[in-house]
Every structure is written in structure tokens, then in C-alpha cells.
Amino acid sequence: MMVSVIRCRTTYLVLRRSCFHWARSGDRLHPDWPVQLGSVRPSLPVVTAVVKCSSSSSSCSPVEEEEFSMIYSQPHMRLLRAVSRLKLLQTSVTVLLLPPVFLLHLQGSASLFLLGYSTAVALFAGAMLYTASHFLRRVVGAMYLDRSQSTLKVSHLDFWGRRCDLHLAVEDVMTVGDTGDSQEEAILRLRRYSSSETLYFSTRLGRVVDRPGFQKVFGTLS
Template identity: 30%
Template sequence: MLVSRVNSLLARVHRTARNQNLFRSVTHTAQRYTSKPTTRTSEELINFKPVYKLPYIVHARVLCKLKLYQTAVVLCLTGASVATQAELFIPLTICTVSLTMLGIMGEFFRKLIGIMYVNPTTDEVKIAHLNFWGNRKEMIRPINDIVPPSDIGENISDAFVKFTFVEKSTPNLYLSVKYGHILDKHLFQRVVGEL
């Protein structure tokens, strides 16, 4: 009797949850900046063609990770120095400089575009960049949502060009055509405009 009541209660909860969309699937981090959740088939993801690659993004990732480890070591040593009541000025200065550099480097590498893909059939761009911790992060945006750098007064031949979006909630990124490699010039020009 009790088992049948529990089963009927579970079935009712499951029907209610399914009807109210309470159990939503977790979307990929590439969908984070989109305003509406979309489901993508594997064919749509395969159709993305690489158009730009920054070969130094691997070095940037290593530097970002090393800076994290260095900051952790400096914080531990500063804590040990404070606990032993030794000279405090030098360890606190080193700790402050290390935390400042971590913030600056983390912010710069977080906005640096490593790889850009374009899906010509859906007119979407997949942008891979690093997050603060040095891990890869992707986002997919429509080509129409990208403001060409020439429209905001940027010179595409500069070392780093601001890469902005129409939707202001999406953070600005930085693109380096000078140090990066354009793999497909035609598709790349569809994204950034004339070179």
C-alpha cells in the first residue's frame, strides 16, 4: 500500500516537472552568452570551419597557470612570514605585486581570442578564448552580432584589435591579426570586414 502511494506520488511529480520544464538540460559553456538556449546537432558543430588561430595562446595559457601557482606560493610564504612575525614589509610588498600581476594578466588573457571558427551555413561564429584560470572557454554568436573593428575606429593591422559585440552584455575581446594566422581569408572577412 505504501509502495503504491510512493510510486504514484513520484509519477505525479515527474509529470508535473516535465510539464513545467523544471528539469532543463545543462547547456555547454559556449551557450553561456546566448539569450535563448539552443540545441545543436553534431552536424552543426562539425560545420564550424577554423578561420583564425593565435599560435601563442598555448604560451598564454602556460603563463596564466604559472602566475596562479606563483601567487599561491607567495600567499603561503607571506602567511608563514606573518605567522612567525618576521619582517613584514618585503613579503607583503611581494604579495601585493603578485596579486596585482595576477589580476592584470588574468584579465588580459581572459579577453584574448585564441581560435575563431565560422559556420557558413548558419552564419555563426564560435570564439575560443581563455578564462581567468587559464582554461579554454567558447562562445557562439551570430555574425550579425559582431561589430566590425573598422566600424569602431580600430586598425586591423595593430597588435591587438578590440572585438566588440552589438549585445552589450557580451564582454569585449581582443584579436591579434598581426601575430595570429588567418586560415580562411574569405570567411574571416565575413566576420571582421575588409582587411
């Protein structure tokens, strides 16, 4: 009796050690055996993160800059940027001075004429800022063409006077003949087939750096 008990216990320990070894080593069990917890390792999906650069980003990596070559440049963009920021500063100062004038008028230290004059100046400064930014944001500062000549990068100013880049398909950009402008005009329009937004550039006030690349986008120049 004692020998049988010892043999049964020895067999149980051997089987337990073997099962533990199979579970740790990840070996495939027999298909007829029941699946045990811990013996199957679930496969997790692999997630791949893709990082893309914004098309309107003002800062580009050196690799991205090498993929584009300049075809047009506007040398007066620094002056236009200074005017844009100056108008923004002037409007901000005018609006900030308006509440103290109201307070002085309530206290009786400022006349009604001064209050009306300050309000009119603030409104006029806001209107001028909107008008100036409306035109300055549509002036093309530079244009770049990629190596495959399929993408046009257009740089212009935003409302705050910062550089803003647009990436356009060359096939979507209208030529000078399609826009209806004459090649002899000082200011030309940059228009697209898929959008009603219009930008402006000038071959007289600006400089065509790469003439073949420029003609690839806007057609043959006289």
C-alpha cells in the same frame, strides 16, 4: 421460494462478473450509468526533457565540432596559457608563505622588515595576477564559423587558464570598420553591438585560416 432466491443470486453473480469484465477491459460505459472508481484511467501529461549544451563549455561533442570551421587561429595561446597558470601558481605560493612569516614574527624569530617585505610581495603578486589575467582573458585564441555563417564561436582563456567558448551572432559582431580600428594595426578589437565587452586578436601575430569566412564577419581586408 428457494428457486427465486437461486435465480436472484445467479443474476447478481452474472451482473457482477460483467461489470468486472468491463472495468478490466477499459470499455466505455453507458453515459447514463454512474462512474465507478477504477473504471476511468486519468491521462497523465507527457513531459519531454530537452538537453542543451552550454555555450561556454570547453568540451564539445564531435557533432558540434563538425558544424564549425576554423577561420582564425592564434599559435601563441599555449605560451599565454602557461604564463596565466604560472602567475596563478606564483600568487598561491606567495600567499601560502605569508601566514608562517606572521607566526614567526609573533614568536620573535622574524623581524618586522621581513614581515613587511613578505606582505608587500604578496600584495604585488596579487596585483600582477589580476592585471595579467585581465589582459590574457581578452586574447582570442581561435574563432570558428558555423555552416550557415550565422554563429561565431570565439575561444579564449578564463581566469584559471582554461579554454572558454563564446557563441555570438554574426550580425551582432562589429566589423573592423565599425570598431574604428585600422586594418594595418597589429592588434584589433572584437566588439559587439549588444555588449561593451572587448576582446583582442591580431592578424599579424595570428593566422587567418579561412579568409572568405573571416571577411564575412569582420569585413573586407586589404
